Amino acid sequence: MSRRAVITGIGVVAPGGIGREPFWDMLTAGRTATRRITLFDPTAFRSQVAAEADFDPAAAGLSPRQIRRMDRAAQFAVVSAREAVADSGLDLANTPPERIGVSIGSAVGCTMGLEEEYVLLSDAGRHWLVDHSYGVPHLYGYMVPSTLAVEVAWEVGAEGPTALISTGCTSGLDSIGHGAQLIEEGAADVVVTGATDAPLSPITSACFDAIKATSPNNDDPEHASRPFDQDRDGFVLAEGAAVLVMEEKTAAEARGAHVYGELVGFAGRSNAFHMTGLKANGREMAEAIKVALDRARLAPASVDYINAHGSGTKQNDRHETAAFKRSLGSHAHKVPVSSIKSMVGHSLGAIGSIEVAACALALDRQVVPPTANLRTSDPECDLDYVPLTAREHRMDVVLSVGSGFGGFQSAMLLARSGAVEYGGDRR
Template identity: 80%
Template sequence: MTGRAVITGIGVVAPGGIGREAFWDLLTAGRTATRTISLFDPTGFRSRIAAECDFDPAAAGLSPQQIRRMDRAAQFAIVCTREALADSGIELGGLSPERIGVSIGSAVGCTMGLEEEYAVLSDAGQRWLVDHSYGVPHLYGYMVPSTLAVEVAWEVDAEGPVTLVSTGCTSGLDAVGHGVQLIAEGSADVVIAGATDAPLSPITSACFDAIKATSADNDDPSTASRPFDADRHGFVLGEGSAVLVLEEREAALRRGARIYAEISGFANRANGFHMTGLKPDGREMAEAIRVALDRARLDPTDVDYINAHGSGTKQNDRHETAAFKRSLGDHAYKVPVSSIKSMVGHSLGAIGSIEVAACALALQRQVVPPTANLRTRDPECDLDYVPLTAREHKTDAVLCVGSGFGGFQSAMVLGRG
């Protein structure tokens, strides 16, 4: 029997507010959380803006030992996991540990911990031969991205499949998709799935500065993230996490769980073309959308809302606009499309799971988040991008897409549970 995966709990750490409700309030108000970087001195960088989380690990309930041991990305994931579990009302203690799985995505792992420790060991980069004795005992854990999934597994006492998915900017979508597969194949009854990234460090900023992918609109950070706008100049880095409780649908119904959404279809493809470039026809993303809809047993005309990747780069915005037209035909002009990156920035691997959380809330509350800062539409992006203001909208099926360096293209379909 094929299991059907539903979302019964949501936890979010995002720019502009900690927690699921603060996140949703920000989105529906159309507020932006982008600002001048405060986590390090950005002087001298081309792009000096980001969407930072106002996150206090102690106030969020982490112990001094956890704070000392965990990178910021792991701290985000644990806080989200706790919120998601409390939201779901599930008692994991009544389940066999072998039936609990974990699937966590991350594009850049423990970037902040690694960079901070390298600065100490190398005396701020002055020494080529570093002195390892100055490193923290958990330095090896920072080097191994799977540490993030392990921390979540320890938190929930999971002894089933535990996986770290790292596929660039589609990591969050792909990690949730992997969790859905574990439910479908019967490998787990409950999967804690999501993603986390805390990439706001000098090395990350330098990398994106080098390829001029990030916005340099430093004088007005609040309007710098402008997906689909003719005056956009690149994406705005962000950070954050979202974690979902996935359960087999019938089991969730038996225990009387509130169901946010069912994840009914998922597919991913790669373009085999270029590390950072995209073909303008959107063929690979369109193919992922087609397969995801087929698996959900839906027609293109059944899609009521599209949560776009919408990074705010010209090539991405035009690429996915073409993909929507290619996969949905004339219906692409009738369905609302929006990008929450306009408000919470682009948190690399984490953003996919944050967007899935937004989609689940949009289904439950029948409201479509807006695309903030969209005032002058790119004439090559001629769909309904829900500019500036959230919209009440009858929604039964949501399409959520992601696009990542390396040519990764992912699509997920969510329906009312």
């Protein structure tokens, strides 16, 4: 009998919602978490807005030593993992540690720790040669992104396969896809998986300012993130994490676990085209969607909701609109689509996992989150983008997609527990 991966626990640290339920409440209320940056003085930058997480590591249960040792991104991941494990109801102490795996994604690793240490060691950039003895003892860990996965593995006692997946803005989808594969191939019975990024620092702002990818709507931060709106002017940077507990389906059902959904299809593709550019026809994303559907043995008409990448750049929004039409045909005009980046911004590698968490909750509660700030649709984006208000909607299968610098394109299908038989037929 084939092994199948299901989601039994969800943990979230997100702008506007620390914890799974506050996060979901914010999404369904259509509230935005974008504001003027407070983590540093953004005055010198073209884009001065972001979606920050109101995160207090001590209040979240981290010890002084953990706070001292871990970069903000690692703190997000560990706190999210704790919530996900508690939500799953698993007793990991009685689970063979070699059967527990970890798969964590991140696009930019320990950005904040690295930048803070560079500023200190170089005296704000005044010195080319620096004295390493002034650095924190954990500086090496900041330079090795895999420490993010290691921190989660230590937290949950995992001695099975442990990996850091870094594929730009699709890292959060790809890490979960890898985690599901570990279960399906029998390498692990439980996988703690997701992604984290805390990129809100001057160096990140400068990089995106240089290519004018982020919104300069500094006078109205709340409405700066406007996916699919004709007046959008770039994406809004963000930070956050989401971690899921995934289990082998038969074992999860045998212990009476609450199953949010099953991962039934996943695929990734690359456009081999341009570091930041996208082809207008959406062919590579469409191909990822088609392969994911094929692996799930589902027809395009099976998709009941699409969680769009929806970054809020004209290039991306038009690209994925074309991809949905190319992969789903006429059904693309019948299925609701939305972008939660309109509310929580774009947290780079973390956002894919945050969006999968939102999809799992949408399946569980049968509610589609809205696209906030969408008041006048771009005529080239002519699908049902669920503007402004959440919508109750019957869903058995949801599709979540991601698009990343470097040409990465990923697609993931989740099915409601008990809704789809193996092989794609609906019950």
